[in-house]
Amino acid sequence: MLGRLQSGVLDVREIDRFPNEPIRRNGSLRWDIRRLWDEMKRALDGVSGMGLESVGLDTWGIDYALVGQDGELLEEPYHYRDTRTEGIMEAVFERVAPERIYAVTGIQFLPINTLYQLYAACRSTPAVIAAARALVTIPDLLNYWLTGRLNSEYTNATTTQFVDATTRSWAVDLLADLELPTQLLMPIVEPGTVMGPITKDVSTTVAGIPVVAPACHDTASAVASVWGGGTTAFLSSGTWSLLGTERAAPLITPKARDLNFTNEGGVCGTTRLLKNIGGLWLLQSCRRSWAAAGQRFDYAELMAAAGEDQHAFLSLFDPDHRAFLHPENMVSAIAQYCRQTGQPEPSGPPAYTRSILESLAFKYRVVLESLEEITGTRFDEIRIIGGGSRNRLLNQFTADATGRTVVAGPVEAAALGNIAMQMLATQAVASLDEARRVIDRSFPVERFEPSASERWEPHYRRFQEYVEFMYV
Numbered sequence: 001m002l003g004r005l006q007s008g009v010l011d012v013r014e015i016d017r018f019p020n021e022p023i024r025r026n027g028s029l030r031w032d033i034r035r036l037w038d039e040m041k042r043a044l045d046g047v048s049g050m051g052l053e054s055v056g057l058d059t060w061g062i063d064y065a066l067v068g069q070d071g072e073l074l075e076e077p078y079h080y081r082d083t084r085t086e087g088i089m090e091a092v093f094e095r096v097a098p099e100r101i102y103a104v105t106g107i108q109f110l111p112i113n114t115l116y117q118l119y120a121a122c123r124s125t126p127a128v129i130a131a132a133r134a135l136v137t138i139p140d141l142l143n144y145w146l147t148g149r150l151n152s153e154y155t156n157a158t159t160t161q162f163v164d165a166t167t168r169s170w171a172v173d174l175l176a177d178l179e180l181p182t183q184l185l186m187p188i189v190e191p192g193t194v195m196g197p198i199t200k201d202v203s204t205t206v207a208g209i210p211v212v213a214p215a216c217h218d219t220a221s222a223v224a225s226v227w228g229g230g231t232t233a234f235l236s237s238g239t240w241s242l243l244g245t246e247r248a249a250p251l252i253t254p255k256a257r258d259l260n261f262t263n264e265g266g267v268c269g270t271t272r273l274l275k276n277i278g279g280l281w282l283l284q285s286c287r288r289s290w291a292a293a294g295q296r297f298d299y300a301e302l303m304a305a306a307g308e309d310q311h312a313f314l315s316l317f318d319p320d321h322r323a324f325l326h327p328e329n330m331v332s333a334i335a336q337y338c339r340q341t342g343q344p345e346p347s348g349p350p351a352y353t354r355s356i357l358e359s360l361a362f363k364y365r366v367v368l369e370s371l372e373e374i375t376g377t378r379f380d381e382i383r384i385i386g387g388g389s390r391n392r393l394l395n396q397f398t399a400d401a402t403g404r405t406v407v408a409g410p411v412e413a414a415a416l417g418n419i420a421m422q423m424l425a426t427q428a429v430a431s432l433d434e435a436r437r438v439i440d441r442s443f444p445v446e447r448f449e450p451s452a453s454e455r456w457e458p459h460y461r462r463f464q465e466y467v468e469f470m471y472v
Contacts, residue, residue: 001013001014001015001412001415001418001419002014002015002047002050003415003416003419003422005423005428005438008438008441009438009441009442010416010419010438010439010442010443011442012412012415012416012419015043015046015047016039016042016043016046018036018039018043020036022079022081023076025076028078028082028084029078029079029081029082029083030075030076030077030078030079030082031063031076031077031078031079031138032076033065033073033076033077033138033141034073034076036142037142037145040057040142041202041203044198044202044203044205044206045203045205045206047206048203048205048206049205052206052209053209053210053422053426053428054194054209054210054211054212054422054425054426055146055198055206055209055210055211055212055422056211056212056213056214056418056419056421056422057139057142057143057146057211057214057216057418058139058214058215058216058217058218058220058221058414058417058418059137059138059139059142059156059216059217059218060080060138060217060218061137061156061159061160061217061218061219061264062080062112062113062114062117062137062159062160063077063078063079063080063114063117063137063138064077064114064117064118064135064136064137064138064160065077065135065136065137065138065140065141066128066129066131066132066134066135066184067132067133067134067135067136067141067144067150068131068132068133069131069133071133073141074128074131074132075128077138077141078117078121080112080117081112081325081326082326083326084117084120084121084124085111085112085116085117085120086111088111088116088117088119088120089109089111089116091119092115092116092119092178095177095178096174096177096178098257099254099257100174101115101161101174102252102257103252103257104164104165104171104174105158105161105162105163105164105165105171105174105263106165106250106251106252106256106262106263106271107158107159107161107163107165107262107263107264108260108261108262108275108276109260110276111325112325113159113160113161114137114159114160114161114162115160115161115162115178115180118135118180119178119180122179122180122181129181129184132181132184133184134150134184134185134186135181135184135185135186136150136151136152136186137152137153137156137157137159137160137216138156139153139156139213139216139217140152140153140156140186140216143195143211143213143216145202146195146198146199146202146211147195147196147197147198147199147211148196148199149195149196150186151186151187151188151189151193151195151213152185152186152187152188152189153188153189153190153191153193153213153215153216153217154168154188154189154190154191154265155191155215155216155217155220155221155264155265155266155267156215156216156217156220157170157188157265158217158263158264158265159217159264162175162185163188163265165250165252165263165271166250168188168265169188170182170185170188172185189213191213191214191215191216191220191224191265191267191268191421192212192213192214192267192268192421192424192425193212193213193425194210194211194212194213194425195210195211195212195213196210196211197209197210197211198211210426212421212422212425212426214267214417214418214419214420214421214422214425215265215266215267215417215418215421217264217265218414219236219240219242219264219272219274219414220264220265220266220267220272220417221413221414221415221416221417221418221421222234222236222385222386222413222414222416222417223236223246223266223267223272223385223413223417224266224267224417224418224420224421224432224435225385225410225413225414225416225417225420225436225439226383226385226410226413226436226439226440227246227383227436228244228245228246228383229245229246229247230377231377231378231379231380231381232245232379232380232381232382232383232407233245233368233371233379233381233382233383234246234274234382234383234385235364235382235383235384235385235398236385236386236413237279237280237384237385237386237387237388237389237391237394238279238280238386238387238388239279239280239281239284240276240277240278240279240281241276241277241278241279241280241360241363241364241388242274242275242276242277243274243275243277243364243367243368243371243382244261244272244273244274244275244371245272245273245274245371245375245377245379246266246270246271246272246273247270247271247272247273247375248269248270248271249271250263250271250273251263251271251273251374251375253374255373255374256273256374259275259370259373259374260275261273261274261275261370261371261374262274262275262276267417267421267432268432273371273375275367275370275371276320277319277320277360277363277364277367278319278320278324278325279319279360279388280360280387280388280391282319282324282330282334282356282360283302283353283356283357285327285330286330286331286334286349286352286353286356287302288330289329289330289331289332290331290349295349297349299391302349302350302353303353303391303392303393305349305350305353306350306351306353306354306357306393307354307393308350311346311350311351311354311355312354312358312455313358313459314343314344314346314351314354314355315334315338315343315344315345315346315351315355316343316355316358316359316362316459316462316463316466317334317337317338317341317355317359317466318359318363318466318467319356319359319360319363320363321337323336323337324337331352334346334352334355334356341466357391357393357394357397358397358401358459359463360394360397360398361394361397361398361400361401361402361456362401362456362459362460362463363463363467364382364398364401364402365401365402365460366463366464366467368382368402368404379404380404380405381404381405381406381407382398382399382402382404382405382406382407383407384398384406384407384408384409385409385410385411385413386411386413386414387411389408389409389410389411389413390408390411392408392446392448395408395446395448396448396451398448399448399449399450399451400450400451400452400453400455400456401453401456401460402450403450403453404450405447405448405449405450406447406448406449407445407446407447407448408445408446408447408448409443409444409445409446410439410443410445416439416443420432420435420436420438420439421435423435423438
């Protein structure tokens with residue numbers, strides 16, 4: 001994405017787009033990181049001569065790469081949905097109590113967290129770990145390849161569950177008690193740091209252009225683009241859904257821990273208090289299953305059919321049930337869940353789509369009410385950002401299920417927040433608030449008001465039973 005700031009208005013346009021799919025290697029799920037790197041370099045060559053002020057990148061969190069003694073990548077990074085972490089979280093808790101881990105890091109417990117990935121790697125492939133000089137997250141690796149400098153950007157570092165939320169530094173004592181190799185951790189830098197120039201080895205056409213570490217975690221960049229504090233909750237909607245609020249400091253309490261809220265790093269010293277929800281990954285996975293069976297549906301077709309009232313409230317499920325983390329076939333997993341809970345199986349793709357969207361909207365309400373409980377704040381508005389904000393049916397369902405106003409947009413929130421921090425680093429704007437005002441006037445939003453909340457209420461009570469079922 002290329003951003004241009006002219007007369008106080010920001011314009012963005014897509015320069016290139018390429019798929020990012022995992023690959024299978026010897027039975028494990030990996031990222032094809034070298035292909036992504038080649039695609040990035042090709043895209044950078046395409047913007048030569050445009051007078052770039054800076055370059056910044058953001059990616060997903062959690063996953064990591066190992067860099068060897070000579071600076072080489074030791075292995076293709078594991079994908080967070082690889083099964084090697086099954087049972088690992090429980091093994092870690094035998095060494096260090098979860099209460100202590102949360103008190104230090106403030107990060108929610110997910111089996112995919114880097115903490116459990118690295119613990120699994122130390123047990124299964126100790127020789128690879130021993131050969132490493134550095135452990136960095138995915139955007140840190142790409143920044144290293146761009147500039148030759150190894151650092152760990154703060155927002156993405158917090159997703160590892162390696163960072164002390166109070167000191168904003170590595171939790172070395174905690175990690176040492178788990179016998180994890182803290183010597184592999186690189187210095188943490190704050191978002192907005194200029195990492196250095198692009199080297200000539202990367203590209204002769206854009207060599208010398210400064211690389212800024214924005215918020216290198218994509219959700220942190222998305223949240224940087226809007227105001228998501230006070231009485232407004234943010235909902236970053238895409239493969240994952242992340243619902244929370246921006247705060248001046250972490251909120252680390254027993255109740256927040258019990259509800260599994262996470263305190264991830266934000267920009268300009270803020271904290272994103274949020275909870276992960278299994279988002280539109282559910283529908284993406286169903287579409288892949290249908291396509292493999294010769295049934296191809298585009299999103300517009302599915303949304304139109306799912307909006308028909310005959311599919312309403314037939315089958316509900318907890319999007320975060322463990323059965324949906326990495327099933328071989330998502331359609332079969334949802335059908336089995338419905339059978340186990342005494343519900344009818346969805347009758348076809350429109351019914352599956354309706355079930356997914358209603359279940360997500362209800363889970364948003366569960367998480368929103370929990371967020372209100374731990375913060376003592378009533379949230380009157382939900383700001384939906386990211387690619388999922390284009391899903392008007394889900395936006396309306398969210399308003400109806402929660403009884404709150406939904407404001408949808410911008411779609412390219414992660415790119416806009418990334419650009420906002422670049423503008424701040426290069427002094428094109430004087431503050432984050434100024435950058436957010438630029439974005440606010442440059443990109444229109446759409447509002448959704450609750451219109452049928454009374455229909456949703458009895459089904460919400462039923463949905464809560466399925467959330468409880470997850471823990472039986």
